[in-house]
Amino acid sequence: MTQHVMxxxxxxxxxxxxxxxxxxxxxxxxxxxxxxxxxxxxELPAALERCAGWLRQTETWLGEAVDVIAIHLDYDDAQGSPxxxxxxxxxxxxxxGAPLAARADTERRAVG
Numbered sequence: 001m002t003q004h005v006m007x008x009x010x011x012x013x014x015x016x017x018x019x020x021x022x023x024x025x026x027x028x029x030x031x032x033x034x035x036x037x038x039x040x041x042x043e044l045p046a047a048l049e050r051c052a053g054w055l056r057q058t059e060t061w062l063g064e065a066v067d068v069i070a071i072h073l074d075y076d077d078a079q080g081s082p083x084x085x086x087x088x089x090x091x092x093x094x095x096x097g098a099p100l101a102a103r104a105d106t107e108r109r110a111v112g
Contacts (some may be wrong), residue, residue, distance in 0.1 A: 006101040016097030020057040024050055034069050035095055036087040044075070044084040051086045062099055067091035 009017045015029060022028065026040040027050065037054065041047035058066050067090065074085040093099070 006098070006105050008096055008098065008101050010096055014092070015095050016100070018061060019095055019097065020054060020061055022050065022054055029095065030087075033092055034089045035092050036072070036089050037095075039086045039088075041084055042082050044073075044086075047084050047086045051088060055088070058094075062094060062097070063103065064099055066094050 011017060013029065013031065022037060022039055024039060024041065024047075026038075028038050030036040030038060037051075039047040039051045039054070041050070055066060055068075068088055069091070070089040072085075072087040072089070074087070076083050
């Protein structure tokens with residue numbers, strides 16, 4: 001049995017260097033096994049639009065659909081400080097760029 005080691009270029013959060021990042025000031029990628037990518041806004045359509053845009057960019061970058069296990073909506077509609085948080089729970093390996101590294105490794109072995 002042969003083991004293949006793939007090198008992943010990750011940042012301090014364990015994310016691939018080329019992974020598109022959420023664009024809003026309060027958006028973030030959380031640190032859990034199925035990592036939550038959070039889009040926070042005082043308007044739900046704006047948070048959903050940024051989420052959809054990020055998914056499109058990430059799928060283009062990854063070359064395949066992102067493995068999403070769940071989408072969670074949290075909100076507070078209190079007067080004066082409404083907010084909506086859209087969380088997309090994504091496979092950690094996808095966010096680290098593992099499918100890209102696997103394809104590059106397969107291509108290297110096919111050429112080599």
